[in-house]
Ligand SMILES: Nc1ncnc2c1ncn2[C@@H]1O[C@H](COP(=O)(O)OP(=O)(O)OP(=O)(O)O)[C@@H](O)[C@H]1O
């Protein structure tokens with residue numbers, strides 16, 4: 001019955017407004033009138049108005065009242081109306097013809113690979129890079145500085161010798177993770193059994209284990225649900241003393257050493273950046289990494305603190321906030337505003353919040369980032385089964401396709417490449433699925449309020465019109481950028497063609513590796529702009545990226561354009 005009502009709702013929305021047949025249109029129609037933090041945290045509509053959803057109303061997130069359309073005989077559309085509507089739906093065959101007439105040759109969605117024991121060798125870094133890795137992620141929850149240093153050096157060595165490919169380095173902080181302690185051997189627990197977590201150090205018996213966080217006892221209450229490894233096991237809190245929490249096993253299994261603990265619906269009252277994180281951040285500064293992925297960010301203050309630290313240290317490192325904490329949801333808008341991008345860290349997000357909220361939040365966070373001109377990464381479990389199997393499940397393939405269609409800049413592999421059996425196959429699957437999905441997106445959706453993020457900015461205007469022009473003419477875009485700004489701006493508009501971003505800064509080239517649709521290329525800029533342009537085109541031709549006779553759109557804008565003519569902003573159409 002509920003399904004029938006929902007189907008009717010979609011049908012009515014599409015029939016009433018053909019434009020609403022687009023994913024964004026459908027989402028706008030179907031989105032309930034209250035903010036998603038209200039859905040997630042059970043807050044009232046009134047309260048949600050003060051939160052993120054309303055702050056984001058500048059364009060994309062304007063809420064319309066959800067109309068419940070009763071399923072009744074009078075409500076059934078007339079036959080010819082129905083036929084008219086059905087004729088409007090493109091046939092499958094027709095779509096594929098359009099898809100293949102202009103295949104996408106370069107993958108636009110970037111791939112982040114976590115480097116671990118399966119991939120931390122020279123041979124594997126090279127193979128991953130050739131298979132399609134764009135960003136190497138170092139998870140500081142594991143390994144030590146020596147092992148991460150080895151990976152950083154290998155990636156830099158790869159970049160130094162590669163002619164046409166570059167890998168960015170992302171350092172992911174451990175954050176205030178709550179973990180169980182060491183056990184002499186795994187404990188098998190069955191539903192209904194009693195088990196205790198204690199803040200006493202060094203306990204590891206058959207019915208009790210230590211927790212590495214002293215306020216654990218203060219943060220949990222009887223009735224809370226405690227999840228191990230994002231839900232692989234779960235425990236209901238029955239009672240607590242001053243140093244222990246007594247639980248009943250709900251979902252049993254094997255409890256191993258140092259497992260990740262979350263309390264459903266609650267964030268630990270710990271600072272987002274711990275002492276260990278500051279040490280790791282300094283390690284990142286010393287090694288000039290490209291991005292920090294900051295774990296368990298709860299508010300914008302921590303992002304400002306990190307940015308100030310980086311400014312004082314003279315470090316040009318971009319900050320990606322990991323959205324994985326229940327407390328971050330009401331502050332999403334300000335957190336993302338303060339950052340350079342966000343990661344939908346679905347592992348912890350789906351443990352702290354009800355799991356069914358994850359896809360909804362994923363779509364909302366992607367939309368929010370895209371409308372605010374920030375990078376966005378979708379992470380965790382994307383090809384989980386490939387940790388042990390050589391082929392993915394169909395659901396995993398669909399998951400990647402959804403992230404690509406929603407417009408993520410990048411999709412991420414975790415255990416698949418860190419400790420999986422088939423790291424290269426996993427990258428290849430991600431590459432193929434992204435490429436195939438991208439080929440079906442004829443004209444990508446531009447968030448309606450993207451312009452708001454850069455109000456009155458001339459470069460914004462040029463990015464918008466260059467995108468329109470290159471989409472209409474079916475060309476790639478060439479941009480010369482010293483800071484990366486213009487290439488990133490263009491990427492947010494998701495032009496159909498590749499953005500060939502030439503930069504004279506190696507660091508900028510590496511950073512641009514994360515951005516959707518950007519092919520970053522390093523070259524020295526000559527004092528003569530025409531010469532720079534000619535060398536750039538030769539390079540593209542030499543690598544088979546453009547063909548003789550092909551048209552390309554050249555965009556020049558930003559503060560330090562290569563053509564220093566009176567008119568600093570222009571879009572040109574040139575023939576190769
Ligand atoms: N640098 C590393 N050294 C050793 N093992 C690693 C490293 N990076 C990742 N791993 C292994 O790969 C697994 C998956 O990596 P991922 O980045 O998803 O870790 P995670 O999310 O912290 O997972 P967990 O909570 O299980 O630690 C980790 O649990 C760990 O076993």
Ligand SMILES: CC(=O)C(=O)O
Nearest residue numbers: 345346347348379380
């Ligand atoms: C990536 C990560 O930290 C998570 O999904 O929780």
